[in-house]
Amino acid sequence: MEKKKDEENSFSRWNALSILVAFSVLAVFLVSPSPSGISHEGWLMIGILLMAIILWITTPIPIAVTGFLIMVMQPVVGAAKAEEVFHSFGNQAVFFLIGVFIIAGAVEKHGLHRRIALKFLGRFEKSPRAFTFGIMLASAFLSFIMPAHGVAALLLPIVVSILIAMKAIPRQSNFGKVSMLAIAYGCSIGSLGTPIGGARNALAIGILANEGIRISFLEWMKYSMPVVVMAIPAVWLILQVAFPIEVRDVSDARREIEKQVGEMGSMKRDEWVVSAVLAITAILWIFFSSPEYLGLGVVALLGSALLFFTGSISWEDVEKRVPWGIILLYGGAITLGVGMNSTGAGSWIAGAMLNAAGNNIYLVILSLILFTVLLTNVMSNVGAVATLLPIALGVASEFSGISPLLAAMIVALSGGFAFLLVISTPANAITYSSGYFSTRDLLKAGGVVNVVCMAIIFAVAVIYWRGALGI
């Protein structure tokens, strides 16, 4: 017990040290003169950025609290006025996120996602390999319509119960490893597909809107889907090679799925209603979310209101299932992005980077991808995108070959490539708790998956976004 106490004490000492280092860094920026080419406000914004990076990586406080600290520190150190900071929080992407969480809450409450997942898996029970591909597709598809971490939490018990029925031994069964990693990676890749999958997508849309670039739901999909479509089979193949599946027969899996489908019974009234609302919302998002029509946020809130009108969700459910902390995180992240741009800090860092990288456009694109992937693996995805997006926009303003949209898409999508560590993304942490794969397995597969996905996004950025679409 004493030992435990010691550990707790050392843990809080570590927290205190992290906080001290973070604020000391900010203090250094506060007292030191700004270098030439950057305003003092811009210099202070870089200090706040570094403070946020330290706090997001070491997490001595919840990452959402770091989000509102970013907002608080801007007026405190004199980097921006309070009105300016809170003005940028009022972006419609924040309401899009709230709406998405309410709709996802209704889907979760009535178990619609479970039914979709089981139906999906039922179609891939021909062979063990096909089954793992089915898991990956189910994870990705569900991450198009609800937040990825919710999908991971849903699929974990379903797939674990199937693995147990098949007597797949945790840590020893390659089939178990591939199945679990297929959930984690499928969710991460799927979350790139639509603005719903990850808060970082909404963040990118929000920051771009502040730059006067508005992206609709369909436009987002037009940019992101090639990455998803290429990454899913590539990653699935890597998993097959990294962990050759030892199982030959999936009849136990079939029986377990049939059992679970049987337990669910036929579709209930609320499931039909939620499906209909989801379909209507999706149609509105696809056809009417462009700026000249309704916009993403209005459609999301309309869908949420429909759920209340039909009695499919109550306010109590919203309180249970909407993580308000992410709104604060989002708010902090967007004010950071706006502040970095308006003070010229993003351009200044970008200028320094370009001096080092030279004028090779391919090298600049590769650097953006590499920095984002490295950062997103050691801190929150939203934090990584919030940190690098203003710099990427700075790169776009300094470098004629790269548009703000291209730079933002590179960072936003690379921000989803968190495959290496348990701490990289909630989907990794949730699936790790199954006990079916080790941190080494994650590192082994994640390293290759990261490199391949970086190559995919590089190819898509150069050939499709820049070459074919001309963005």
Next chain:
Amino acid sequence: MKMFENILLPISSEFYPRNAMERSVFLAEKFGSRIKIIYIIEEKTLEKADKITDVYRTHYEKEETEVEIEHEYLSAADRIIFDDAKEFFEKRGIDFQRKVVKGQFSDAIREEMEREHYDLVLMGFEKGCLLHYRIIDNSYAPIWIESAEKGREIILAVCSNLAPNLKVPEMGEKLSKSLGWELHMIYIVDMQDNVAVDGQGQRSGRKSESELIDAGKEFIREMGKKGIDVKMVKGSIEKETIRAAREVGAGLVIVGREQKRTGIMGIYAKTVRKRLVEKCNYSILLTN
């Protein structure tokens, strides 16, 4: 009295070392031991998942997931681990009990050892997991860490200037006789920490190399009287142990309570035992 009358076999929800269960069958058959399996639902893993999903999921959702994960752990314990135990033990008429607890691996083992007396803790070890294995440094009973790699029927007993060298030779001899395995013994003079440790575990002041070698020779003479050949080697205890284990193809390496201090600050290298477990590909028996 039997050498290992009561064996504790802790299995964490973090990972299931099936080879440790197979080894417990072997030992139980040799020594007529009773086995108790405790399945530990790792709070640490659940907490980690909780912390990382913190801002993304509500308290209610996290609780929902935790309940589901716990349910799956119990299901895995019942349908895989305890099923295996029945298969392994019941068929051979080995007396075994099972228990499920929720907590942290080392704490759960220590609490179980406070409740009942055990002669041996038998477990697996995995580097790629969240467990700290603090129990390795503070267990009253010997800990047998079964490796996935099978060595030959050879025991390597490791003595050095940094340990009392009482239990290791004794355990080596007894096991060699009971199991019929060949016994090899080495004495390592570790000059990275040039002190001698006495029978009570007290460290001496700094000694010269020749003094430490003389002490080693004295130990070798004592062992010679019992008919045991000991090879003296000079170097770091970790490296020399691993090298010797590889050379003889040891199926089991016995290590005592080495008290090595390293670095300019003279800080205890608490991880000597843990580092050995991490680096050595053979099964290790840690005595106290």
